[in-house]
Amino acid sequence: AQRVTQPEKLLSVFKGAPVELKCNYSYSGSPELFWYVQYSRQRLQLLLRHISRESIKGFTADLNKGETSFHLKKPFAQEEDSAMYYCALRGNTGGFKTIFGAGTRLFVKA
Amino acid sequence: EAQVTQNPRYLITVTGKKLTVTCSQNMNHEYMSWYRQDPGLGLRQIYYSMNVEVTDKGDVPEGYKVSRKEKRNFPLILESPSPNQTSLYFCASSSGVGAGELFFGEGSRLTVL
Numbered sequence: 288a289q290r291v292t293q294p295e296k297l298l299s300v301f302k303g304a305p306v307e308l309k310c311n312y313s314y315s316g317s318p319e320l321f322w323y324v325q326y327s328r329q330r331l332q333l334l335l336r337h338i339s340r341e342s343i344k345g346f347t348a349d350l351n352k353g354e355t356s357f358h359l360k361k362p363f364a365q366e367e368d369s370a371m372y373y374c375a376l377r378g379n380t381g382g383f384k385t386i387f388g389a390g391t392r393l394f395v396k397a
Numbered sequence: 398e399a400q401v402t403q404n405p406r407y408l409i410t411v412t413g414k415k416l417t418v419t420c421s422q423n424m425n426h427e428y429m430s431w432y433r434q435d436p437g438l439g440l441r442q443i444y445y446s447m448n449v450e451v452t453d454k455g456d457v458p459e460g461y462k463v464s465r466k467e468k469r470n471f472p473l474i475l476e477s478p479s480p481n482q483t484s485l486y487f488c489a490s491s492s493g494v495g496a497g498e499l500f501f502g503e504g505s506r507l508t509v510l
Protein backbone atom coordinates (compact mmCIF):
# COMPACT_ATOMS: atom_id res chain seq x y z
CA ALA A 288 0.00 0.00 0.00
CA GLN A 289 1.09 3.54 -0.67
CA ARG A 290 1.93 5.46 2.45
CA VAL A 291 3.85 8.57 3.45
CA THR A 292 4.95 8.92 7.05
CA GLN A 293 6.15 12.10 8.70
CA PRO A 294 6.98 11.07 12.27
CA GLU A 295 7.21 14.56 13.75
CA LYS A 296 4.09 16.69 14.09
CA LEU A 297 6.05 19.63 15.46
CA LEU A 298 9.68 20.58 15.14
CA SER A 299 11.07 23.57 16.97
CA VAL A 300 14.60 24.87 16.34
CA PHE A 301 16.52 28.05 16.96
CA LYS A 302 17.41 30.42 14.17
CA GLY A 303 20.70 29.40 12.58
CA ALA A 304 20.45 25.78 13.69
CA PRO A 305 20.28 22.92 11.21
CA VAL A 306 16.90 21.41 10.54
CA GLU A 307 15.81 18.04 9.20
CA LEU A 308 12.22 17.11 8.54
CA LYS A 309 11.81 13.38 8.17
CA CYS A 310 9.77 11.60 5.53
CA ASN A 311 9.51 7.88 4.89
CA TYR A 312 7.42 6.29 2.21
CA SER A 313 6.03 2.95 1.18
CA TYR A 314 5.48 2.24 -2.49
CA SER A 315 6.04 -0.80 -4.64
CA GLY A 316 7.20 1.01 -7.77
CA SER A 317 9.25 4.11 -8.55
CA PRO A 318 7.40 7.09 -7.16
CA GLU A 319 8.00 10.77 -7.55
CA LEU A 320 8.60 12.52 -4.22
CA PHE A 321 7.79 16.11 -3.33
CA TRP A 322 7.89 18.55 -0.46
CA TYR A 323 5.07 21.07 -0.25
CA VAL A 324 5.01 24.01 2.13
CA GLN A 325 2.15 26.03 3.57
CA TYR A 326 3.10 29.38 5.08
CA SER A 327 0.67 31.12 7.39
CA ARG A 328 -2.42 32.33 5.53
CA GLN A 329 -1.10 31.11 2.18
CA ARG A 330 -2.01 28.20 -0.04
CA LEU A 331 0.02 25.03 -0.30
CA GLN A 332 2.85 25.34 -2.78
CA LEU A 333 5.58 23.14 -4.12
CA LEU A 334 8.92 23.53 -2.38
CA LEU A 335 10.94 20.96 -4.26
CA ARG A 336 10.79 17.60 -6.01
CA HIS A 337 13.34 14.84 -6.01
CA ILE A 338 13.84 14.68 -9.78
CA SER A 339 14.94 18.31 -9.89
CA ARG A 340 17.79 17.78 -7.47
CA GLU A 341 17.78 21.48 -6.73
CA SER A 342 18.04 23.62 -3.62
CA ILE A 343 15.10 25.90 -2.96
CA LYS A 344 15.33 28.56 -0.22
CA GLY A 345 18.34 26.65 1.09
CA PHE A 346 16.41 23.40 1.44
CA THR A 347 17.53 20.13 -0.11
CA ALA A 348 16.10 16.64 -0.08
CA ASP A 349 17.71 13.43 -1.22
CA LEU A 350 15.76 10.39 -2.21
CA ASN A 351 17.17 7.30 -0.50
CA LYS A 352 15.55 4.32 -2.18
CA GLY A 353 17.27 1.84 0.14
CA GLU A 354 15.80 3.45 3.23
CA THR A 355 12.69 4.69 1.37
CA SER A 356 13.22 8.14 2.79
CA PHE A 357 13.09 11.68 1.45
CA HIS A 358 14.18 13.87 4.34
CA LEU A 359 14.17 17.66 3.97
CA LYS A 360 17.23 19.48 5.23
CA LYS A 361 18.50 22.99 5.69
CA PRO A 362 21.85 23.82 7.30
CA PHE A 363 20.80 27.13 8.87
CA ALA A 364 17.14 27.68 9.67
CA GLN A 365 15.58 31.14 9.30
CA GLU A 366 12.51 32.54 11.05
CA GLU A 367 10.72 32.81 7.70
CA ASP A 368 11.03 29.03 7.33
CA SER A 369 8.34 28.61 9.98
CA ALA A 370 5.51 26.83 8.20
CA MET A 371 3.72 23.53 7.71
CA TYR A 372 5.63 21.07 5.56
CA TYR A 373 4.10 18.13 3.75
CA CYS A 374 5.93 15.26 2.12
CA ALA A 375 4.06 13.83 -0.86
CA LEU A 376 4.33 10.83 -3.13
CA ARG A 377 3.00 10.57 -6.65
CA GLY A 378 2.71 7.07 -8.00
CA ASN A 379 3.19 6.05 -11.60
CA THR A 380 0.06 3.90 -11.75
CA GLY A 381 -3.53 4.02 -10.55
CA GLY A 382 -4.35 7.47 -11.79
CA PHE A 383 -1.03 9.00 -10.79
CA LYS A 384 -2.61 10.23 -7.62
CA THR A 385 -0.60 12.14 -5.05
CA ILE A 386 -0.76 11.13 -1.41
CA PHE A 387 0.46 13.24 1.48
CA GLY A 388 1.95 12.70 4.88
CA ALA A 389 0.35 14.14 7.99
CA GLY A 390 2.64 17.15 7.89
CA THR A 391 5.27 18.63 10.18
CA ARG A 392 4.95 22.10 11.62
CA LEU A 393 8.34 23.79 11.76
CA PHE A 394 8.78 26.60 14.23
CA VAL A 395 12.01 28.58 14.06
CA LYS A 396 12.66 30.60 17.19
CA ALA A 397 14.61 33.84 17.22
CA GLU B 398 -2.85 35.23 -13.14
CA ALA B 399 -2.65 31.43 -13.22
CA GLN B 400 -4.52 30.03 -10.30
CA VAL B 401 -7.00 27.62 -8.76
CA THR B 402 -10.08 29.31 -7.28
CA GLN B 403 -12.40 27.77 -4.73
CA ASN B 404 -15.74 29.04 -3.43
CA PRO B 405 -16.95 29.50 -0.83
CA ARG B 406 -13.89 30.03 1.35
CA TYR B 407 -15.92 29.61 4.54
CA LEU B 408 -19.27 27.95 5.08
CA ILE B 409 -21.32 26.92 8.07
CA THR B 410 -24.23 24.67 7.30
CA VAL B 411 -26.52 22.14 8.96
CA THR B 412 -26.74 18.39 8.67
CA GLY B 413 -28.50 17.24 5.54
CA LYS B 414 -28.50 20.51 3.61
CA LYS B 415 -26.94 19.87 0.21
CA LEU B 416 -24.01 22.06 -0.72
CA THR B 417 -21.49 22.45 -3.51
CA VAL B 418 -17.95 23.73 -3.30
CA THR B 419 -16.78 25.02 -6.64
CA CYS B 420 -13.27 24.76 -8.03
CA SER B 421 -12.02 26.41 -11.17
CA GLN B 422 -8.57 26.57 -12.77
CA ASN B 423 -7.42 28.78 -15.62
CA MET B 424 -4.29 26.84 -16.58
CA ASN B 425 -5.91 24.34 -18.95
CA HIS B 426 -4.89 21.55 -16.60
CA GLU B 427 -6.12 18.04 -17.30
CA TYR B 428 -5.79 16.66 -13.79
CA MET B 429 -7.87 17.97 -10.88
CA SER B 430 -8.31 16.65 -7.38
CA TRP B 431 -10.05 17.30 -4.07
CA TYR B 432 -8.43 16.80 -0.67
CA ARG B 433 -9.60 17.26 2.86
CA GLN B 434 -7.18 18.36 5.56
CA ASP B 435 -7.75 17.25 9.14
CA PRO B 436 -5.44 17.70 12.14
CA GLY B 437 -2.99 14.84 12.47
CA LEU B 438 -4.14 13.22 9.23
CA GLY B 439 -2.61 15.49 6.63
CA LEU B 440 -4.30 15.77 3.26
CA ARG B 441 -6.47 12.87 2.16
CA GLN B 442 -7.69 12.56 -1.39
CA ILE B 443 -11.45 12.51 -1.90
CA TYR B 444 -11.84 12.32 -5.68
CA TYR B 445 -9.74 13.08 -8.69
CA SER B 446 -10.25 13.58 -12.40
CA MET B 447 -7.85 12.77 -15.19
CA ASN B 448 -9.83 14.74 -17.77
CA VAL B 449 -13.33 15.80 -18.78
CA GLU B 450 -15.92 13.16 -17.88
CA VAL B 451 -13.21 11.00 -16.24
CA THR B 452 -13.39 10.85 -12.45
CA ASP B 453 -12.34 8.32 -9.85
CA LYS B 454 -12.46 7.80 -6.12
CA GLY B 455 -9.60 8.72 -3.86
CA ASP B 456 -9.05 7.40 -0.37
CA VAL B 457 -12.06 8.97 1.39
CA PRO B 458 -14.89 9.35 -1.18
CA GLU B 459 -17.84 8.43 1.06
CA GLY B 460 -20.42 11.18 1.31
CA TYR B 461 -19.05 13.15 -1.66
CA LYS B 462 -19.76 13.43 -5.36
CA VAL B 463 -17.91 15.22 -8.13
CA SER B 464 -18.42 16.03 -11.77
CA ARG B 465 -16.13 17.15 -14.60
CA LYS B 466 -18.26 18.50 -17.40
CA GLU B 467 -15.73 21.13 -18.40
CA LYS B 468 -11.98 21.05 -18.21
CA ARG B 469 -11.70 24.09 -15.98
CA ASN B 470 -14.32 23.17 -13.34
CA PHE B 471 -14.40 20.38 -10.78
CA PRO B 472 -17.14 20.94 -8.19
CA LEU B 473 -17.36 18.93 -4.96
CA ILE B 474 -20.89 18.04 -3.94
CA LEU B 475 -22.05 17.04 -0.48
CA GLU B 476 -25.55 15.67 -1.00
CA SER B 477 -26.34 15.27 2.70
CA PRO B 478 -23.55 16.75 4.81
CA SER B 479 -22.82 15.31 8.23
CA PRO B 480 -20.71 16.70 11.09
CA ASN B 481 -17.82 14.33 10.26
CA GLN B 482 -17.42 16.24 7.02
CA THR B 483 -16.41 19.33 8.93
CA SER B 484 -12.98 19.97 7.50
CA LEU B 485 -10.73 22.15 5.40
CA TYR B 486 -11.03 21.28 1.73
CA PHE B 487 -8.47 21.89 -0.98
CA CYS B 488 -8.81 21.67 -4.71
CA ALA B 489 -5.68 21.09 -6.76
CA SER B 490 -4.75 20.73 -10.40
CA SER B 491 -1.80 19.73 -12.51
CA SER B 492 -1.05 19.71 -16.19
CA GLY B 493 -1.38 15.99 -16.70
CA VAL B 494 0.11 12.57 -16.52
CA GLY B 495 3.66 13.66 -17.17
CA ALA B 496 3.64 16.57 -14.79
CA GLY B 497 4.02 16.20 -11.07
CA GLU B 498 3.46 19.54 -9.40
CA LEU B 499 0.05 20.24 -7.93
CA PHE B 500 -1.33 23.77 -7.85
CA PHE B 501 -3.65 24.38 -4.93
CA GLY B 502 -6.61 26.58 -4.23
CA GLU B 503 -6.76 28.62 -1.04
CA GLY B 504 -8.98 26.14 0.74
CA SER B 505 -12.61 26.05 1.84
CA ARG B 506 -13.36 25.69 5.52
CA LEU B 507 -16.63 23.84 6.00
CA THR B 508 -18.47 23.41 9.29
CA VAL B 509 -21.46 21.09 9.48
CA LEU B 510 -23.60 21.53 12.59
